[in-house]
Amino acid sequence: MIRQPQIENIKEDGGKGRYGEFGGQYVPETLMHALLELEKGFDEAIHDTSFLKEYREILHDYSGRPTPVTYCERLSQRIGGAQIYLKREDLNHTGAHKINNAVGQALLARRMGKKRMIAETGAGQHGVATATVAAYFGMPCKVFMGVVDVERQALNVFRMRLLGAEVVPVSSGNGTLKDAINEALRYWAANVEDTAYIDGSVVGPHPYPMIVRDFQRIIGDEARAQMIEKTGKLPDAACACVGGGSNAMGLFTAFLNDPVALYGAEAGGKGTDTPEHAATLTKGRPGVIHGAMTYLLQDQNGQIIEPYSISAGLDYPGIGPEHAHLAKSGRACYEAVTDQEAIDALMTLSEKEGILPALESAHGLALAMKKAKTMQTDQSILVCLSGRGDKDVNTILHVLDEAKTDQGGRK
Amino acid sequence: MMNRMSNYMNKKQDMMFIPFITAGDPSEDATVELAFMLQSVGACALELGIPYSDPLADGPVIQRASKRALSKGMSLLGALQLVKKIRLRGVKIPVIIFTYCNLLLQLGEETFFREAKENEIDGLLVPDLPFEESRGLAERCINHGISLISLVAPTTSEQRMGKIGASAQGFLYCVSSLGVTGVRKKFHPDVFPFLERVRAACELPIAVGFGISSNEQVDELRGHADGFIVGSAIVSQIERRADRLQKSESLSPAVEEIREYLLNTLLGKHKVGKNHERTAQQAETLSTGKTG
Numbered sequence: 001m002i003r004q005p006q007i008e009n010i011k012e013d014g015g016k017g018r019y020g021e022f023g024g025q026y027v028p029e030t031l032m033h034a035l036l037e038l039e040k041g042f043d044e045a046i047h048d049t050s051f052l053k054e055y056r057e058i059l060h061d062y063s064g065r066p067t068p069v070t071y072c073e074r075l076s077q078r079i080g081g082a083q084i085y086l087k088r089e090d091l092n093h094t095g096a097h098k099i100n101n102a103v104g105q106a107l108l109a110r111r112m113g114k115k116r117m118i119a120e121t122g123a124g125q126h127g128v129a130t131a132t133v134a135a136y137f138g139m140p141c142k143v144f145m146g147v148v149d150v151e152r153q154a155l156n157v158f159r160m161r162l163l164g165a166e167v168v169p170v171s172s173g174n175g176t177l178k179d180a181i182n183e184a185l186r187y188w189a190a191n192v193e194d195t196a197y198i199d200g201s202v203v204g205p206h207p208y209p210m211i212v213r214d215f216q217r218i219i220g221d222e223a224r225a226q227m228i229e230k231t232g233k234l235p236d237a238a239c240a241c242v243g244g245g246s247n248a249m250g251l252f253t254a255f256l257n258d259p260v261a262l263y264g265a266e267a268g269g270k271g272t273d274t275p276e277h278a279a280t281l282t283k284g285r286p287g288v289i290h291g292a293m294t295y296l297l298q299d300q301n302g303q304i305i306e307p308y309s310i311s312a313g314l315d316y317p318g319i320g321p322e323h324a325h326l327a328k329s330g331r332a333c334y335e336a337v338t339d340q341e342a343i344d345a346l347m348t349l350s351e352k353e354g355i356l357p358a359l360e361s362a363h364g365l366a367l368a369m370k371k372a373k374t375m376q377t378d379q380s381i382l383v384c385l386s387g388r389g390d391k392d393v394n395t396i397l398h399v400l401d402e403a404k405t406d407q408g409g410r411k
Numbered sequence: 412m413m414n415r416m417s418n419y420m421n422k423k424q425d426m427m428f429i430p431f432i433t434a435g436d437p438s439e440d441a442t443v444e445l446a447f448m449l450q451s452v453g454a455c456a457l458e459l460g461i462p463y464s465d466p467l468a469d470g471p472v473i474q475r476a477s478k479r480a481l482s483k484g485m486s487l488l489g490a491l492q493l494v495k496k497i498r499l500r501g502v503k504i505p506v507i508i509f510t511y512c513n514l515l516l517q518l519g520e521e522t523f524f525r526e527a528k529e530n531e532i533d534g535l536l537v538p539d540l541p542f543e544e545s546r547g548l549a550e551r552c553i554n555h556g557i558s559l560i561s562l563v564a565p566t567t568s569e570q571r572m573g574k575i576g577a578s579a580q581g582f583l584y585c586v587s588s589l590g591v592t593g594v595r596k597k598f599h600p601d602v603f604p605f606l607e608r609v610r611a612a613c614e615l616p617i618a619v620g621f622g623i624s625s626n627e628q629v630d631e632l633r634g635h636a637d638g639f640i641v642g643s644a645i646v647s648q649i650e651r652r653a654d655r656l657q658k659s660e661s662l663s664p665a666v667e668e669i670r671e672y673l674l675n676t677l678l679g680k681h682k683v684g685k686n687h688e689r690t691a692q693q694a695e696t697l698s699t700g701k702t703g
Contacts, residue, residue: 016543026512026539028468030589033566172474173465182467189468190590192566288513288539289465301486302517303464 017206019325025205027291031185034192039207041112046214051111058103059218062136063093065100067219069226069382074352075369082236082375084368086355086385087223089247096358096387097219097247098129102198104215106133109196116191117141119198120184122149122177122243123312123360124156125387126200131165141165144184147175153312156391174306177316181290201244202320205291209249209320216250223382224254231380237261237371240384241364242334243278243314245323247386248364252332261333264323265367267309268336278307279336280319281327289318295327310339310395311359313387341366343399346389358387359395415505416533416558416581419455420638422616426629427455427582427638428678429618430645431509433476434459435485437649439493441656444666445649446497450504452673455638457502458536459494461487461510468538470593472643475650487514491526498531507534507560507581520548524555534581536560542575549578560584563612565605576612582638583613587621593643595622598631606635626679641677648672 016039017023025035045051059065068091072084089097102119109117117134119141121127127143134141143160147169150157160167168187173179181204188197199208202216220238227235238255240248242264252262269277277283284295287302297305297317309315326332342359345366350356357365361384368383375381389396420427430449434442446457462480466473487510494506508527515523515537527535535557540548542561552559558581563572566589576583587602588595602619609617619632620640629639648669655661 024544025541026544027541028538029541029562029567030468030564030586032541032543032571033564033568036568172471178465182465185467186470186591190588192589285517287516288511290467291539296513298513298517300517301488302514303481304513 017210019209019322020328022286022293022321022324023206023209024293025291026288026293027185027205028189030189031192031205034188035205035207037112038211042108042207042211045108045111051107055104055107058107059100063099063103064091065218066222066226067091069223069230070353070355071230072353075349076372078348078352079369079372081377082372082379082381083377084372085227085230085235085380085382087219087251087382089219089384089386090355090357090361090388094125094129094132095390096125096129097216097250097384098126098200099132100218100250101200101212101215101246102126102129102133105196105198105211106130106137106139108211109139109198110137112196114196115139115194117196117198118144118184118187119200120144120177120180121200122146122180122315123391124149124153124160125313125391127160127165127167128156128163130198130200131160131163134165135163142168142187144168144170144180144187146177146180147171149176149180149312176306178290178304178306185290201246202249202322203244203290203292203294203316203318209292209322212246213249213253213322216246217253219247219250219384220252220254223251227380227382234258234260235382236375236379237263237381238384239263239265239364239368239371239381241265241314241360241386242319242323243267243316243360244318245320247384249320249322251382251384252326256331262326262331263367263371264332264334265337265363266334267307267311267314267363268338268341269308269310271338272336276308277336278309278315278317280307280317281324281334282336286324292318292321294318294321294324310342310399311363313358313360314363335367337363337366343396345369346396355385356389357385358389359392361386362389416456419505420582420616422637424455424616424637426633426636427616427618428453429456429458429638429640430454431458431460431640431642432645432649433462433473433480434490434493435462435480435483436476436646437479437653438483438657439496440659441649441662441666442493443496443500444662445669446502447500448666448670450502452670452678454504456505456507456534458507458509458640458642459490460642461485461490461508461514463511463514466511468591470591470643472594472646472650473592476646479653487518488522488526491523491530491532494530494532505533506531507536508532509536509538512537512539520551524551524557527555527557532557534558534560536584538562542571549580552580562586563609565589565601569608572608572612576609579613579615582616582618583609584640585609585617585619585636587619587623590621592621594624594647598622598628603635624677626677629677629679644677645669645673
């Protein structure tokens with residue numbers, strides 16, 4: 001169930017949407033009107049019971065919520081520590097948690113009289129979710145996607161087109177997610193009057209980190225009640241993967257005031273001792289990216305560095321500002337998980353439980369398995385399984401083939 | 412203390428020409444020569460853009476300029492120090508640094524203000540720092556004698572326009588149309604009532620930017636604004652000659668061609684002479700002021 005949003009910290013100088021020193025609205029003047037309008041529209045909607053009712057009804061009837069919590073008996077035995085539970089966001093319509101937010105923002109867009117939707121996407125999951133709800137609501141939709149990602153994620157590009165969305169390849173910058181966000185924001189600035197920008201994660205200028213969190217907190221709110229029902233108590237820890245961090249914020253928000261340890265898994269890529277990773281909190285410095293003050297990967301002059309991860313959904317050089325705040329305040333703990341650790345976790349879950357997780361979610365699972373090992377058997381850890389892994393089968397096949405070749409070579 | 416900004420930028424001018432170029436595009440030497448040329452055709456101030464990996468407010472032309480300059484290793488600090496060479500070349504008009512917020516954050520304000528003083532920089536424009544986020548910086552800019560340039564857009568509400576207009580420094584930058592920088596053929600008719608609103612909210616000179624590329628557009632704005640900012644139209648000409656601008660033997664003729672282009676398409680002969688004279692005269696007054 002969705003709760004009333006918290007009133008955000010107001011910074012001394014009047015800046016809004018602050019999480020400690022992070023967040024804010026670092027955007028061109030051309031976007032300020034749209035952000036202020038969106039903030040007002042969201043504030044009205046979230047206090048309107050009929051709006052919340054419709055949001056929950058659509059998620060129930062169309063996406064199959066509530067998603068279950070699954071106890072992983074064989075996996076837990078194998079680890080030999082805390083009992084592992086999965087919040088099954090992979091069982092949502094379109095196969096990931098992204099639909100929760102897309103439904104919420106599309107409803108908000110319709111309520112605010114917007115005629116068209118735009119979105120950015122990296123791996124394509126948020127693009128697919130937005131294209132899906134655009135079809136459901138009968139609204140035209142443009143999805144901005146870096147040219148490199150268009151090539152890497154051909155299947156999702158096809159899915160979006162099937163759903164009637166226009167996929168706009170973005171060749172500016174490096175042609176990846178960060179450039180797709182830049183381009184979506186540029187397009188929005190030129191078309192703010194009738195267009196809604198459906199932001200896919202808890203990133204960007206205020207009010208987006210708040211809106212996306214509040215539309216994703218249904219994950220944690222459901223899971224909290226389900227854990228109490230199943231085990232008679234709260235979990236001892238909750239864990240999720242973090243790119244921008246929407247599924248993690250969705251999970252964490254319900255537990256912020258509970259004695260529950262919170263863990264976020266960043267993409268460690270080929271290792272944080274190499275340049276190829278997306279471990280923003282581990283290796284980044286505070287700065288401004290896409291309209292928010294947060295941690296980001298940047299060079300010494302402040303130019304943004306292109307991140308790397310085997311998982312396209314974690315491949316983002318920034319992180320949601322609320323995560324930056326939770327990290328700095330120590331309320332949540334973030335650790336890097338490498339490509340290899342994620343692949344291992346993915347294979348273990350497939351073999352032990354018959355669940356093929358998305359590569360993104362496998363990062364969260366890998367960290368949870370590490371933590372479970374250090375915990376007692378009467379303790380529990382709840383993992384957000386944010387998406388299913390069907391989309392990643394080709395990538396996994398490729399990695400396993402390479403590993404075989406390597407071994408062959410050594411012999 | 413003399414204020415170069417208000418000497419060169421005031422409402423007495425007939426349509427102040429405020430050009431934008433990206434520092435280091437396509438080389439430091441080219442930037443110095445282009446700056447000098449722009450002053451000679453009557454620029455009242457120079458906006459010097461700092462290349463950034465993620466220029467959110469810019470269209471494709473300036474994005475590409477950023478890429479060219481970054482590939483040459485240009486940085487905010489490098490650009491601030493380049494202004495010293497621009498000054499040595501004889502550029503006397505105010506120089507306004509146009510930088511995205513993250514570059515300024517990473518350099519640090521202390522270093523910025525020190526270098527700005529050292530290199531005779533007059534203004535600062537941070538396109539991704541709206542009124543609400545810029546109050547602290549605005550105060551520190553005043554303390555350091557730097558004009559923090561504010562922007563207003565057609566979508567800016569009356570309430571915010573009042574606040575922005577009342578605290579603006581130097582001049583007020585009016586964004587002519589929604590979207591990003593880049594050449595547009597015509598103004599939206601709403602631009603004129605918008606400029607009326609800006610006039611009512613601000614005592615400083617007002618200048619219009621985004622999409623200006625022709626003398627006809629400048630004529631249309633006359634009477635509604637005090638100046639105009641031209642970026643992409645100039646940067647396109649630089650891009651077209653990027654190779655020649657990088658070679659010392661072809662630098663001067665390439666700059667000369669851009670001068671001709673600006674005189675023919677943008678500035679119109681009748682007004683350039685006037686502005687140029689005035690600028691030269693002011694430059695003299697200024698240097699007299701300096702020695703005295």
